Amino acid sequence: MADYKITRRQAGQILGAAALAAQTPELCYLTAVEMASLVRRKKISARELMEAHLKQIDRVNPRVNAIVTLVADQAMENARQADEQQARGRPIGPLHGLPVAHKDLIETAGIRTTFGSPIFKDNVPAADAILVERARQAGAITLGKTNTPEFGAGSQTFNKVFGATKNPYDLSKTCGGSSGGAAVALACGMTPIASGSDMGGSLRNPAAFCGVVGFRTAPGRVPLLPKGNAWSTLSVEGPMARTVPDVALFLSAIAGPDDRCPISITEPGSRFAAALGRSFKGVRVAWFKNLGGIPFDPRIIAAVNAHRKTFESLGCIVEEAEPDFSGADEAFNSLRAWSYVGGYAELARAHPGQLKDTILWEIDRGAKLTAGDLGRAQALHTAVWERMRVFQQKYEFFILPTTQVPPFDLSQEYVTEIAGVKMKTYIEWMKSCYFISIMENPSISMPCGYTPEGLPAGLQIVGRHRDERGVLQLANAFEQATTAERRKPAL
Numbered sequence: 001m002a003d004y005k006i007t008r009r010q011a012g013q014i015l016g017a018a019a020l021a022a023q024t025p026e027l028c029y030l031t032a033v034e035m036a037s038l039v040r041r042k043k044i045s046a047r048e049l050m051e052a053h054l055k056q057i058d059r060v061n062p063r064v065n066a067i068v069t070l071v072a073d074q075a076m077e078n079a080r081q082a083d084e085q086q087a088r089g090r091p092i093g094p095l096h097g098l099p100v101a102h103k104d105l106i107e108t109a110g111i112r113t114t115f116g117s118p119i120f121k122d123n124v125p126a127a128d129a130i131l132v133e134r135a136r137q138a139g140a141i142t143l144g145k146t147n148t149p150e151f152g153a154g155s156q157t158f159n160k161v162f163g164a165t166k167n168p169y170d171l172s173k174t175c176g177g178s179s180g181g182a183a184v185a186l187a188c189g190m191t192p193i194a195s196g197s198d199m200g201g202s203l204r205n206p207a208a209f210c211g212v213v214g215f216r217t218a219p220g221r222v223p224l225l226p227k228g229n230a231w232s233t234l235s236v237e238g239p240m241a242r243t244v245p246d247v248a249l250f251l252s253a254i255a256g257p258d259d260r261c262p263i264s265i266t267e268p269g270s271r272f273a274a275a276l277g278r279s280f281k282g283v284r285v286a287w288f289k290n291l292g293g294i295p296f297d298p299r300i301i302a303a304v305n306a307h308r309k310t311f312e313s314l315g316c317i318v319e320e321a322e323p324d325f326s327g328a329d330e331a332f333n334s335l336r337a338w339s340y341v342g343g344y345a346e347l348a349r350a351h352p353g354q355l356k357d358t359i360l361w362e363i364d365r366g367a368k369l370t371a372g373d374l375g376r377a378q379a380l381h382t383a384v385w386e387r388m389r390v391f392q393q394k395y396e397f398f399i400l401p402t403t404q405v406p407p408f409d410l411s412q413e414y415v416t417e418i419a420g421v422k423m424k425t426y427i428e429w430m431k432s433c434y435f436i437s438i439m440e441n442p443s444i445s446m447p448c449g450y451t452p453e454g455l456p457a458g459l460q461i462v463g464r465h466r467d468e469r470g471v472l473q474l475a476n477a478f479e480q481a482t483t484a485e486r487r488k489p490a491l
Contacts, residue, residue: 024052025059028189029488032098032246035192039097042086046079046097050141053099057143057190063171063491066184067101067191068162069112069145075099078141094273095253096139101191103179104145105152106237108132111142116150116159119351130223130261131195131237131254134269138253146181146194151344153359155205155430156414157181160356164410167209168489169455173407176209178202182240183210187489192241193250199235199336201402201433204445207240208402208458211447211486213475214240215247218442218466222254223261228342230262233440234335244476247444248272251468265466272469276476281315283474286391288400292325294431295418297405303449303457304401307482311399314477322398323391325435327380332438333425334377337366358426381438388439392464397474402445402458404432436460442468444475447486 027049030038038044054072061067082097107113107125109132114120128136136142147157147165157180158164165180167173168187175184179196183206186194196203198216207214219233239250255269287308290296311318340362348355348363369377392398404418415429416422423429436443441462448459461478463471 024055025189027052028056028192029242030192031243032192032241033243033249036095036098036249039086040092046082046086046141047076049097050075050079050099050143053143053190056188060188060491061190064166064168064175064184064188065163066146066165066175066181066188067144068104068147068181071111071142071144074111075141075143082139082141093137093139093253094249095135095193098140098193099143099191100135100140101144101146101182101185101194102132102142103182103194103196104148105178105197106132106195108142108145111145113145114161116148116152116161117355118160119347119354121161129237130225130258134254135195135250140193140253143191146179146185148178148181150356151359152178152197152199152202153356153362154178154414154426155201156412157206166410167407167455168491169211170407170453172410173455174209174410174412176206176403176407178206179214179240180206180209183207183212183214186210186212186240186242188491189488193246194240195237196240197235197237198437199434200332200427200437201430203238203240204402204433204443204458204460205430207445208447209407209456211456212240212242213244213247213444213446215251215444215468215471216437216442217251217255217468218265219440220261220263220265221442221466221468222251223256223258223264225260226262229339232335232339233263234332234339234437244444244446244472244479245276248276248472248476272472276473278473278477279315280474280477283316283397284395285311285316285318286321286395286398287318288398289320289322291322291400291432291435295404295421296401296432297418299406299451300401300403300457303451304399304459307448307459307478310478310481313481318399319395321391321395322400323388323439325384328384328435328438329431331377331380331384332434334369334373335381335438337362338369338374338377339366341366361426384438385440388441389465396464396470398462400436400460400462401432402460404429406451406453406455406457432460436462441465442471444471446475446478448482449485450487
C-alpha cells in the first residue's frame with residue numbers, strides 16, 4: 001500500500017494546474033493545509049481543485065457509498081465565484097477553495113438533509129447549521145452530504161434511505177459511525193475536510209475504523225443552534241480530516257462564541273490556527289489499564305500498547321493510571337435515553353413504524369425514567385467530571401483505545417460480544433468512547449496502526465477540560481512520529 005499522505009517535497013514537484021489536474025488521486029491526498037496554500041498562491045484554482053475531487057468521487061464513491069447527496073454543479077459554480085473573488089483581490093478566508101462534505105445530520109440550506117430517515121428523505125433545510133455557515137464564510141465549498149445511520153443512532157453507518165457505507169480497507173467491513181460517510185470520504189480522498197458529530201463516539205469511532213482523525217471537542221467549542229435542550233453537553237459537532245494540522249485548520253474556522261448557543265465557549269477559534277509545535281519533555285501522561293474492567297479485542301490492545309514507547313520518545317512520563325469511571329455508564333445511558341425522548345418521541349408518535357428499533361428502544365427506556373433517576377444521573381455526571389478534573393491535576397493527558405473492537409462485518413448491525421463477554425445493548429460496545437463523552441473532555445482519535453488483517457485501529461488522546469489546543473499539540477507530535485506507518489486504502 002502507498003504512503004497515506006503526500007510529502008511537502010512531492011507537493012512542490014507538482015508544477016502548475018495542468019500537472020495537478022493530470023494527477024487527480026495524488027492531488028486529492030495532499031493535506032488540506034497544502035491545498036489551501038496552493039489555492040492562495042494561485043498555483044491551482046478552486047475550480048481545478050473541486051474538479052479533481054469530483055473526479056475522485058466519481059471513481060471511488062460507487063464502491064463505498066460515502067457521499068449520498070452530491071451537488072457537483074453547485075460546487076463548481078461556487079468554486080468559480082471563489083476564483084473570481086480572489087482574482088479581484090477581495091479578502092479570502094482560511095478555508096478558501098477547499099471542498100468540504102457535511103454529515104447528513106447537519107443541516108445545509110438548499111441541500112437535502114435526510115438525517116438518514118425515510119421520514120426526511122426529501123427534506124431541504126432553509127438555513128445552515130452554525131458549523132456549515134462558518135465553514136462557508138471561511139471559504140470552504142460544500143460538495144455534498146455524507147452517510148449516517150438514522151438520526152445518528154449506533155456506530156454502524158446504514159439506513160433505509162441510502163443503504164450501508166463500506167470500509168475502504170475491507171469492503172466487507174463496517175466503517176463505524178455515526179460519522180461513517182465522512183470518515184470514508186476522507187480516507188478515499190473525496191474531500192480534504194469533513195464535518196461530523198459525536199454523542200457516544202460518532203466522530204471518534206469511524207475515524208478509528210477508517211484511519212483518519214476525528215476530534216470530539218468540549219461542548220460549546222463549536223456552537224450549536226438552539227434546538228431541544230440547548231444546554232445539553234452530550235452531543236457536539238466538530239472537525240474530521242486526514243491530519244492533525246488539517247483538523248486544527250478546520251476547527252479554527254468553526255469554533256468561537258455565538259449568541260445563539262447558550263453554552264458556547266467565549267475563546268475565539270483563531271487560537272487554533274497557531275503552530276502546534278511544543279516540547280513534551282516531563283509531561284505526565286496516564287496510560288489506560290482496563291477502564292474499570294470492560295472487555296477489549298486483543299488486536300486493539302496490541303495496536304494501542306505498541307505506541308506507549310512513542311509517547312515516551314516524545315519525552316512524556318507515561319504511567320499506568322486511569323480515573324474512576326464509577327457511575328459513567330449509568331449517567332451516560334440515562335441522559336442519552338432522556339435526550340431521545342425529547343428529540344424523537346413526538347416523531348415516533350406521528351410516524352408509527354417508521355423509526356428503527358434501537359431508536360424506539362431509547363425512547364422507551366427514556367420515558368420510563370423517573371425524576372429520581374434523572375436527578376441521580378445528573379449527580380453521577382457531576383461526580384465523574386470532578387474526579388476527572390482532580391485526576392488531570394497530576395496527568396495532563398489520558399491515553400486509551402478509541403474502540404473496543406476492530407471493524408466488524410457489514411452485515412452485523414452492532415457488536416454483540418467482545419472477548420467472550422456478551423453485550424447487553426446495541427451501544428454497550430462503545431464504552432471506551434462514551435465514558436469520555438460524559439466527562440466532557442476534548443478527545444481526539446488518532447490512527448495508531450493496523451490489525452494483522454490490515455484493518456485500522458485508533459487511540460484516543462484526552463486532554464484537560466476545554467484544552468483542545470493541548471490535545472492538538474500532543475496529537476500533532478504523535479502524528480509526526482508515526483506518519484510513516486500510515487497507509488491509504490488500496491482502492
